[in-house]
Amino acid sequence: MLKSTFLLFLALSINNAYSNDSLSSLMQAMKSEQATRIAYKETKTLELMDQPWEGSGFMYSLPPDLMVKEQLLPKRVLMGIKGDKMFYFDQQNNFRHQGELDKNDLISLNVAVFKALINADEALLRKMYKVDFSSTAKGWTMNVTPKNNQELSYSTLVSGVTHQQIDKISMKQADGDSNEFTLKKDDSGERVKNIAIRLYQELQGE
Numbered sequence: 001m002l003k004s005t006f007l008l009f010l011a012l013s014i015n016n017a018y019s020n021d022s023l024s025s026l027m028q029a030m031k032s033e034q035a036t037r038i039a040y041k042e043t044k045t046l047e048l049m050d051q052p053w054e055g056s057g058f059m060y061s062l063p064p065d066l067m068v069k070e071q072l073l074p075k076r077v078l079m080g081i082k083g084d085k086m087f088y089f090d091q092q093n094n095f096r097h098q099g100e101l102d103k104n105d106l107i108s109l110n111v112a113v114f115k116a117l118i119n120a121d122e123a124l125l126r127k128m129y130k131v132d133f134s135s136t137a138k139g140w141t142m143n144v145t146p147k148n149n150q151e152l153s154y155s156t157l158v159s160g161v162t163h164q165q166i167d168k169i170s171m172k173q174a175d176g177d178s179n180e181f182t183l184k185k186d187d188s189g190e191r192v193k194n195i196a197i198r199l200y201q202e203l204q205g206e
Contacts, residue, residue: 023133030120035193060196067115087203
């Protein structure tokens with residue numbers, strides 16, 4: 001009995017250590033020195049809507065600290081983060097907004113989680129969120145919740161195939177509203193870098 005208990009304790013200890021190490025290993029594996037473009041599809045389910053809302057576009061990662069999300073359908077909208085500054089531009093309505101990243105604001109947290117994940121910024125992820133990471137032979141999952149403001153009742157579940165990039169991000173709020181993103185790496189390199197810079201300039205109104 002004592003031997004069985006010890007073996008169980010040892011197995012749990014090894015598993016916990018593996019999980020902690022796996023998050024860091026995964027983020028390191030996801031890091032890239034090149035600009036990267038990721039194609040995404042978004043499905044938004046709201047309590048007040050009869051049918052889910054669907055959108056699609058691209059996310060751009062430009063290391064070390066720029067992330068731009070370009071929604072193309074159903075209409076073109078730009079959103080991005082560089083450092084601690086957030087940018088938003090609705091081309092159709094000619095509406096532009098700039099603000100500071102706020103760890104107590106739901107919108108900031110929703111946008112920041114993409115920057116942390118797309119740019120593989122583990123420091124930002126751990127700074128703003130509580131992360132529950134687990135992995136198996138087939139894949140990995142990451143449950144992310146706000147670290148400093150539990151009143152913002154929502155959670156984000158991130159998943160991917162073992163040793164590979166993120167393929168799904170699911171966000172759920174306490175009121176039942178949810179967003180699900182499916183992601184797939186599309187391109188990388190100098191051309192993508194130039195596009196990301198141009199989009200960032202557009203966000204700034206240049």
